[in-house]
Amino acid sequence: MKKKKIILLFLLICLQSFGQSEENHLDQTKSTYIKLPLYKKIFNKKLTKKDSSNFKISNGDTLVFIKNLKKLIKKTSKNKDTSFVRRSMAYMPLRQYKKRYTKIITREDSLNFKFKDNDTLIFISNKEFYKSQKRVSIPYEPKDSTFLEIYKDVVFKKYNSTGNIRRGKKEFMRLWEKPIKIYFTPSLDKYYIKKIKKEVKKLSSIDSLKISYVKDITKSNYIISQIDEKNKYQYSKNLRKNKYINYYVNWKNGRIYDGKLEINLTRNNTIDKKENANILLQHFYQTLGRFFKTQKLPCSSMLSSCKSSKKELTKLDFEIIKYHYSYGICKYTSLQTFEENHKKAKEILKKGGKMNFTHTY
Known part of the structure; x- marks a missing residue:
């Protein structure tokens, strides 16, 4: 009897946020738009004239219309490690949260605080700004x-x-x-x-x-x-x-x-x-x-x-x-965070797991 091989998939969200566990996948049966560079990165499919006619420009980005995301992934994606994620258990440093958002820290927030490397982390998975963001998860791109x-x-x-x-x-x-x-x-x-x-x-x-x-x-x-x-x-x-x-x-x-x-x-x-x-x-x-x-x-x-x-x-x-300009690593980070991300990803790969980095789109 052959033993089943279990491969663990880890996600790291590139939001200056930390930590994740459970995933709720985006409803991929709905129509949506994604950025053109991400479309090219994920799907092995040439854009048609019909695709081009449905382009939308938003904040300087070219967006591609996708009628049925789930069907397209199943049909065209050769990269089985690619997954679209909308929500996860995510935290961000409290100091960054206070700079970005003016909402008062609630008692519920303080009860869910976590502590990492002298930083107080606030749980943001239940925040509206976080829930409304769509994300794409790309496999880690290893380099020597x-x-x-x-x-x-x-x-x-x-x-x-x-x-x-x-x-x-x-x-x-x-x-x-x-x-x-x-x-x-x-x-x-x-x-x-x-x-x-x-x-x-x-x-x-x-x-x-x-x-x-x-x-x-x-x-x-x-x-x-x-x-x-x-x-x-x-x-x-x-x-x-x-x-x-x-x-x-x-x-x-x-x-x-x-x-x-x-x-x-x-x-x-x-x-x-x-x-x-x-x-x-x-x-x-x-x-x-x-x-x-x-x-x-x-x-x-x-x-x-x-x-x-x-x-x-x-x-x-x-x-x-x-x-x-690749998506296989978090962007806009410091040297310390960049090195920590690579170290974590390589450790996971060494143990037979998979590491993805998640970006908003």
């Missing part, structure tokens, strides 16, 4: 330790990568949640525009990183400009004056929503266009996730701290950016 250490240096500045922040300052993962809409100013040389567009094409296969171009500056969230003898105007007060390559990104809760990139040709007028373009692109790649340069990558890498004007997007550079 060499890759992860490089990634952590690029994203969290773990090994003192070069960057423009104070040493010792706690870093969080930052990325563009909404599509990037680039506006090229009239002053920007067409040669640089062509080079940037060529590089962007290399990133087109990353589902959750969408980059397009707009001709109306008011519809953009990323401006690329040029300073020269004829053009002195700067598109933001946050851009430093008289700097060769100037850039910055703005974010809120880890979500980047605004970017500026400027090349000042009056500072290095002896450098040819090819070198200028390469250095401009190095900084462009940094703005895709508030990335820091690292000594752990070869000099040919766009994300290397080595000074060179002959860099290229290497296979490892691409994998770092792709992983940064």
